[in-house]
């Protein structure tokens with residue numbers, strides 16, 4: 381008692397505060413020194429590991445895969461100053477997309493994704509929150525729900541009919557560019573189903589067609605160089621003209637979609653009761669205009685290129701492997717009988733077709749790294765710490781070729797491997813993940829697969845396909861060095877011969 385009264389009254393609380401602060405600092409130091417980050421290759425100042433990923437002649441997916449063979453299925457790379465955790469095995473992908481999904485399911489901020497998603501009003505780039513959940517539900521019920529899928533399939537059937545007619549009119553020696561043909565087919569279908577009218581394909585805003593605007597949007601969504609050098613962002617993006625390009629892209633996207641919304645609002649009062657609401661009508665009735673535009677951006681940029689690129693790779697893989705083409709055509713032609721076209725019920729009988737599409741998606745997923753995720757709270761993966769704010773890149777390209785999972789000739793195109801391996805999409809298994817998984821997995825995978833199967837079955841039913849030189853086995857399968865879509869380095873040009 382006496383001792384306490386000997387000191388001024390502030391001394392005791394101050395000592396206690398000092399003591400607690402020291403313990404806190406010590407605990408923090410101890411904690412940070414005990415943090416075990418994943419291994420990674422040595423990095424250079426400022427650019428980090430960019431030179432190892434973009435510096436060699438191989439494609440970037442192969443470069444990252446090669447690094448993972450040395451540093452392991454979970455590694456740390458720095459793109460500029462930004463740390464990325466790179467995942468390259470089924471086991472580690474299961475940890476990210478299933479075990480720790482809730483801690484890994486937000487998307488990182490970028491200037492482009494914020495602007496082009498109308499301030500994160502969308503379902504693909506929005507952070508993980510209630511708004512994202514609501515938008516995803518609307519997408520699932522109004523674009524991917526049973527009623528809309530029925531009309532999607534009718535439109536697809538009609539468009540395939542148009543493609544078949546135009547192919548049949550060509551002479552048998554005419555070469556067809558399948559990259560263009562598939563993109564145009566998917567764009568027509570998605571435009572009609574999402575916007576209610578396929579003539580939007582021909583309309584322009586500021587001199588740009590919708591597809592040009594969507595293309596540019598996909599490019600800008602990859603972000604700017606400065607995303608990896610945030611300290612210099614304002615100088616780099618200003619000097620390189622990137623800010624101006626983003627402004628133009630946003631103005632075109634916003635302007636075009638506003639035109640679509642205005643058309644729908646104008647027609648609202650003249651619609652008769654037997655005319656069904658299209659996707660835009662449904663969105664307008666329950667969302668703000670920015671939310672509607674953001675969701676339309678997701679549908680247009682998320683479904684068109686991805687589906688068309690998949691069709692190009694499936695067709696390339698089939699043509700490159702005459703044995704597979706023959707076996708597949710036998711299956712299709714015997715399932716359909718003598719009918720003029722393949723219908724949906726026939727597809728259910730075609731087990732080999734399903735294996736072929738899976739095998740192509742395994743070797744050629746159109747998106748080589750899943751859309752970047754960001755860790756929201758500390759977790760441990762493969763014995764390493766992953767810290768909040770770190771970005772996560774999952775290599776679907778590498779995982780599909782991993783010899784630990786795909787033991788039999790992993791780089792060979794061998795659809796029969798699926799006779800013994802059960803693989804399902806939608807986050808049920810992670811041996812191959814072309815559609816990602818977990819909460820942020822692709823909601824459109826069923827629609828995409830059925831579109832690809834139906835289109836390919838019809839084209840193989842009605843035509844035999846060969847390369848202009850007639851040597852199908854020699855088809856070049858090189859990839860572009862582009863990011864994020866994995867495309868063929870050269871367009872797929874083939875000659876269709878009508879099958880009688």
Ligand code: HEM
Pocket residue numbers: 503504505516519523678679682683686687690745746747749750751752814815816817818819820821822823824825827828829
């Ligand atoms: C072959 C075609 C397609 C492929 C390969 C594909 C692939 C992907 C991938 C890899 C992701 C990221 C998943 C993740 O982070 O785990 C994704 C997300 C997404 N996809 Fe697809 N996709 C395709 C078709 C479609 C279609 C037809 C739609 C229809 C609207 C669609 C809408 C979306 C949306 C909205 C997201 C964001 C999901 C979220 O963040 O919650 N995709 N897709």
